[in-house]
Amino acid sequence: MNTTSTYTVILETGYRLFAEHGFEKTSMAMIAKEVGISKPALYYHFLSKEAIIDVLFEEICKDIGFASFFNVQDYSKDNFEEKLIFDGLSIISKQKEDDNYSRIMNQYQALGYRNPKYSRKLLDSLDGFTVGFVELLRHGASIGAMADKDTLIKAQMLTMIIDSMDNFMSYGFEYGYEDIWTKAVKAIVLEDAVK
Incomplete structure (x- = not known):
C-alpha cells in the first residue's frame, strides 16, 4: 500500500524536475503531468511554482x-x-x-x-x-x-x-x-x- 501523500509526491517531483530543467523552465503543467494529477489539483496543494520552490527549499535546509x-x-x-x-x-x-x-x-x-x-x-x-x-x-x-x-x-x-x-x-x-x-x-x- 502506497502511503506517500500527493503533497510529498509533488515536492519530490518538483525537486527532480527543477534539478533537471531549472526553476525557469519547469512549469506547473510539467509537474502536474509528471505527478499524474490535473493542474487544478496541483494548485489545491500549492498556489504557485514559487510556493513549491519555497517549501522545497525549507525541506532541503532541514534535511x-x-x-x-x-x-x-x-x-x-x-x-x-x-x-x-x-x-x-x-x-x-x-x-x-x-x-x-x-x-x-x-x-x-x-x-x-x-x-x-x-x-x-x-x-x-x-x-x-x-x-x-x-x-x-x-x-x-x-x-x-x-x-x-x-x-x-x-x-x-x-x-x-x-x-x-x-x-x-x-x-x-x-x-x-x-x-x-x-x-x-x-x-x-x-x-x-x-x-
Missing part, C-alpha cells in the same frame, strides 16, 4: 542541517574521533547518492543573488554547522575526548571544510573527500587530544 548528521548525545570519549569522522562522511555519501542535490542547490544559490531570503537561509544553515560544531567540540572536551582549546576556530574550520567539499562536489571535482575529511578531523580537532 541538510547539522542535526541531521551529528547528534552530540551519541558521542562518547571512546567513540568521539571515529564518530566525528563517520558522521561527516555521511554528508559526503548523501550528496554522492543524490545526483539532483548539487544541481538544485546551485539554483538556490543563484536565487540567493536576487532574493535575500534564500541567501539568508543558506547562511543560517552554515552558521548552524558552526554552532553545532562548537557544541560538539565542547562536549568532546567535557568528556575528556579532546582538549578545550580554540573551540570556535576549530568549529569554523570544520564548517568551512564541509562547505568547501559540498561546493567542490557540486562542480564535479573528483577529490578524495573521505580522506580530506578524515585528515581534517584528526588534524584540527584531535591534534591535542587528551589521552
